[in-house]
Amino acid sequence: MTDIDTIRAKFPNCSSLESLYQTGKATNIDGKPINATGLSSINNLLALEHLVRTEKPSRTLEIGLAYGGSALAIISTLESIDSSGNFFHTAIDPGQDNFGRAGINMVDLSGFSRSFRCIEQSSDLALPTLAIKNEQFELIYIDGYHIFENVFIDAYYAFRLLKSGGVVIFDDCTDPHVSKVIRFIETNMRGYAERLSFKAEGIRKPVWKRIANRLGYAQLKAYRKTRDLPRTWNADFHRF
Template sequence: MTDTSKAPNVIPYEFSKDWFSGNLPTWRQIVDKNKPRKILEIGSFEGRSTVWMMEYCSIAVGGDIEIWCADTWGGGIEHQKGGRIETDMSDVERRFDRNIEIARGVAPHKVDIHKLKTFSNLAMAKLIADGKTEYFDLVYIDGSHQAPDVLMDAVMAFQVLKVGGIMIFDDYLWSMDAPGTQDVLKMPKPAIDAFMNIFQRKMNIFMGAPIGQLYTRKINP
């Protein structure tokens, strides 16, 4: 039996950043219990979370899965020239493509990858237009960290998430600014809080989980 606690660390993927591995204890519990087959990832960057899901989810499910990755590969404002984490996004996309191809050969079951190189709202609008409302078992929101974008991602992702499905928000407490000087329009938290407050009869928060990310479940259409 494959030791899923080690995947994909033993594989020669190419990453320059690791913003995901610290979340794995919680993710393993969620995936093991909910066994998502259809996954939407908003914001994929180099594919670290993507390849982990390709390996681990296919093992947990015991069969084929599909993952839809929506990203412009243009980066957020923090990745632009002079930004806090200035990044060559063309190289990021190259690493994503390479890592996905490696993971295809490692995952024990078929993984159908859909790369949606566009803005997340346009990607989800097309999914809805194509009849994929209430289609996904898991939606991972890790795209733009600007509050208006995060709120739009959450509202549109709700439409394509199944009742009973999981919605995970990354960087719940993230800010570009020093404590006490934050611009609330440049943080995910105000948008996530607004969404959860308005949708409180349709979404539940997983209690007791670390709050670097927010883990939620859709309970009503």
């Protein structure tokens, strides 16, 4: 089975996602095809599909929209779970103008706009605003600006915004900035977050990646929120 066959099988209600990966082009707001570079890997799409289908969230949040590949995967899966439309996906992306607003347009072309919004602010401003409004989510996907302080802010507010039992997913966990934040979570948030082990159907990896996974390296990592923040004032601090 080819990658396109896999997308077609997993996301049968989203021809736009199939087209995006088959052609490598997204359609911008002016209706013109543009090169879609840096798309999420097929394995990432399958992992998102698996986690959404397993967790069955009704409110999801994504940091980083770009050309809309991961958003389409999430919303398509949500719709396949709940055809009544009782779900809503929020994306945060301050740079849609840099992508010809293609991410927003691809969601619209797929017929998902009624269950979607894009907050066009940087996440360090958008996330506190969502927290002030007491918005809550059951699944959050972080794939935004990969600088330590930005990832740290994204992670902190993700755990604030998650409902208890909700799941946060980090992409690019082998990046040194992201991995440092992951290390903080695993050393200083014990009792508040636990690593979620998952294996999505259809994922194919070369031998070297399978070995890396066994050694603890992974591109995508997920954590379940087990307790509400903030931590107690006298919480221990562990070097990370």
